[in-house]
Amino acid sequence: MDFFDRFTIPPHDDPMLYASIVAIGLVSIAIVFGVTYFKKWGYLWSEWLTTVDHKRIGIMYIISALLMLFRGGADAVMMRLQTAVPDNSFLDAQHYNEVFTTHGVVMIFFMAMAFIIGMMNFVVPLQIGARDVAFPRLNALSFWLYFAGAMLFNLSFVIGGSPDAGWTNYYPLAGTDFSEHVGVNYYNWALQISGIGTLMTGINFIATIMKMRAPGMTLMKMPMFTWSALITNLIIVFAFPVLTIALLMGTLDRQFFTNFFTTGDGGMDMMWANLFWIWGHPEVYILILPAFGIYSQIIATFSQRNLYGYKSMVASMVIISLLSFMVWVHHFFTMGQGAVANSIFSITTMAIAVPTGIKIFNWLLTMWKGKIRFTTPMMYSVAFIPLFTIGGVTGVMLAIASADYQYHNTMFLVAHFHNVIIPGVVFAMIAGLIYYWPKMFGFLLNERIGKWAFWNIVIGFCLSFFPMYITGLNGQARRMYTYSEASGFGPLSMVSFFGALLLAVGFALIVYNVYYSFRYAPRNVGDDPWNARSLEWATHNPVPEYNFAITPNVNSSEAFWDYKKNGHDLFKGGIKDIHMPNNSGWSIILAGIFFVFAFCFVFHVWVGVIIAFVGIISCLLYRSFEKDDGHHIHKEEIEETEKKFGGAE
Amino acid sequence: MRELFPMKQVNGYIFSLLLTVVALSVYFFDMSFAMGLTILVVTAFIQAGVQLVVFMHAGESEDKGGIYVHTIYGVVLALLTILGSLLAMIWGYMY
Numbered sequence A: 001m002d003f004f005d006r007f008t009i010p011p012h013d014d015p016m017l018y019a020s021i022v023a024i025g026l027v028s029i030a031i032v033f034g035v036t037y038f039k040k041w042g043y044l045w046s047e048w049l050t051t052v053d054h055k056r057i058g059i060m061y062i063i064s065a066l067l068m069l070f071r072g073g074a075d076a077v078m079m080r081l082q083t084a085v086p087d088n089s090f091l092d093a094q095h096y097n098e099v100f101t102t103h104g105v106v107m108i109f110f111m112a113m114a115f116i117i118g119m120m121n122f123v124v125p126l127q128i129g130a131r132d133v134a135f136p137r138l139n140a141l142s143f144w145l146y147f148a149g150a151m152l153f154n155l156s157f158v159i160g161g162s163p164d165a166g167w168t169n170y171y172p173l174a175g176t177d178f179s180e181h182v183g184v185n186y187y188n189w190a191l192q193i194s195g196i197g198t199l200m201t202g203i204n205f206i207a208t209i210m211k212m213r214a215p216g217m218t219l220m221k222m223p224m225f226t227w228s229a230l231i232t233n234l235i236i237v238f239a240f241p242v243l244t245i246a247l248l249m250g251t252l253d254r255q256f257f258t259n260f261f262t263t264g265d266g267g268m269d270m271m272w273a274n275l276f277w278i279w280g281h282p283e284v285y286i287l288i289l290p291a292f293g294i295y296s297q298i299i300a301t302f303s304q305r306n307l308y309g310y311k312s313m314v315a316s317m318v319i320i321s322l323l324s325f326m327v328w329v330h331h332f333f334t335m336g337q338g339a340v341a342n343s344i345f346s347i348t349t350m351a352i353a354v355p356t357g358i359k360i361f362n363w364l365l366t367m368w369k370g371k372i373r374f375t376t377p378m379m380y381s382v383a384f385i386p387l388f389t390i391g392g393v394t395g396v397m398l399a400i401a402s403a404d405y406q407y408h409n410t411m412f413l414v415a416h417f418h419n420v421i422i423p424g425v426v427f428a429m430i431a432g433l434i435y436y437w438p439k440m441f442g443f444l445l446n447e448r449i450g451k452w453a454f455w456n457i458v459i460g461f462c463l464s465f466f467p468m469y470i471t472g473l474n475g476q477a478r479r480m481y482t483y484s485e486a487s488g489f490g491p492l493s494m495v496s497f498f499g500a501l502l503l504a505v506g507f508a509l510i511v512y513n514v515y516y517s518f519r520y521a522p523r524n525v526g527d528d529p530w531n532a533r534s535l536e537w538a539t540h541n542p543v544p545e546y547n548f549a550i551t552p553n554v555n556s557s558e559a560f561w562d563y564k565k566n567g568h569d570l571f572k573g574g575i576k577d578i579h580m581p582n583n584s585g586w587s588i589i590l591a592g593i594f595f596v597f598a599f600c601f602v603f604h605v606w607v608g609v610i611i612a613f614v615g616i617i618s619c620l621l622y623r624s625f626e627k628d629d630g631h632h633i634h635k636e637e638i639e640e641t642e643k644k645f646g647g648a649e
Numbered sequence B: 001m002r003e004l005f006p007m008k009q010v011n012g013y014i015f016s017l018l019l020t021v022v023a024l025s026v027y028f029f030d031m032s033f034a035m036g037l038t039i040l041v042v043t044a045f046i047q048a049g050v051q052l053v054v055f056m057h058a059g060e061s062e063d064k065g066g067i068y069v070h071t072i073y074g075v076v077l078a079l080l081t082i083l084g085s086l087l088a089m090i091w092g093y094m095y
């Protein structure tokens, strides 16, 4: 039985944990049973699990991101419940550590990253008039590797035990001396395989955007979201390899007794923090730039005017991409550098606020002379501007190295990054989802429920995080599972808990809205429900498999607007056969083997590791010799589809 | 015949062999650590350049501008990261 001991979780006398194990088991059984009962396995396999269509992969990313949002959100509510009153004992210290670690990892890697990549998948090829991404099969592999990583990570709390060293996973705490059990191995391997997926996405999208734009679309005529995606993927390609190597070094330390990050034997524990943030700071810009892109699309559409300052928008993103690699030390100002090093990184950090500020002014100026329509996506965008500015200002406060000795590792920092990530990334993704919903599914989400959700989320956000600025300045440390009555943090923490509940209600309303609109929303919304401007709106809702019947001929970044208002001839020539890639089960199988590989590695089951490794190599060899020329959609078939949509031509 | 014979590649091949020999010499000749490392770093960078231009055909397509910009961007970032790490972990480290 020794062999199986390793899979048990470290003792928790916590009924909730067992309740959640049972819940996970029941939900899994229910899903399998449901799909079998409705005889949907075939459909699921041939239409979704094996798909290489960028739109479907995008939707799968977004669904996974939403699932992870709820997983991470449940963690968040648990943490706020624990800290709602002084000396609470809802979670013990160990459990609290695991919960905040899981929350951070899930939200950054498996929610936010998946959401932005999903959005890029769905939107970018449409915005540049392409039929798919440059490497569709690779794209499916990226998704399934991400999914395998996410599932592996979520398995940790039922098999073997969750990581508990924070999402930043600092050594020596994360080393075997202080974190003996397998939690951190899970962290290493889950992030490793999903990170490889992300890196491949980066390469794929750079190739797509550089090589597959519709005729006439020069770089400076790309819609702004595509620009943001290009820059984001550039950052991904330069930043993620650092994470890959750092995780590998951590794995070697933990599982093969090397000394990269140990405190003795020539190791350098600070090196982990250094490498982590060399990746980590660019990562926050990986998250925020696509959000900026989404806001640019939405604000232009609903101000009913072209985006103000296109060139300065592009230039500021390029500058941000460079600067984002020059500031990482601001995450550990307090960990031993002298005044010279800290001052240099303090100044580069403050410099980032300048291009960011330029973008804020451009959005304001776009709205200024526009005729604003307050739809739900626009309301998120309008709320984003002041809220994000507050987050930016507190960021500049944190960037003052000497002052950071006061703020670092307090709730003030926690308030800062939630203040940029929630109104920045999360609002943008929800707004983008609502905005592109008709493109994905052919109907609109209900505006009234959407606005209710919006108000709950915005007010919930403010109540939840603004109090933390105050308690942080008063000295409340982050990642502490409880505090004393005398500290005086009680009342504001209670407000914060209440805010977290409002946020939860808001997200629940979004889910309800999906259900409600699916049942009751009218289906005849047409191809242009928002009176939009850029190219992705020049095809049908929902988008047919081949995207555009005729490859569009583009003359500006607002090609669709020119087509509607200025008589620009977007579709020249007639319908021809279209060449499309074939579906394939290869990606999901390979990712499945990766999952087994990583799982066995986590638990030192070397036989499994070797078998899975052989499997991975075999899959790669198979792919090298596989002949797959794709297929053609014939002219007649396309004409048929187009006629069903009421004929674009 | 001239057009068919890949003169550039053959020259590139000889040149890269030469670079390898120079780098290898660090092992066989007795020299200071700093000297040896300098030779290694310099030959490594030239070697990478030769591979990129001659064998990976950077600069032969229409988008060579883009390729060089990306490459330089990458090199600049790598240098900044290394210098920054040295600054944070060694030169500017106090404790």
Ligand code: HEM
Binding pocket: A168, A284, A285, A287, A288, A330, A331, A332, A349, A350, A352, A353, A356, A391, A392, A393, A394, A395, A396, A398, A399, A400, A404, A407, A408, A409, A413, A416, A417, A420, A421, A424, A425
């Ligand atoms: C004006 C722009 C910004 C400035 C000047 C800034 C500055 C800073 C500084 C100095 C810290 C470290 C503070 C400390 O540890 O004591 C920090 C932490 C952080 N920032 Fe920002 N920031 C900015 C924008 C952003 C954006 C746009 C995001 C994400 C979308 C972001 C996400 C984060 C995160 C996640 C952390 C903390 C990570 C952790 O320690 O767990 N920041 N920021």
Ligand SMILES: [Cu+2]
Binding pocket: A280, A281, A284, A327, A328, A330, A331
């Ligand atoms: Cu940072």
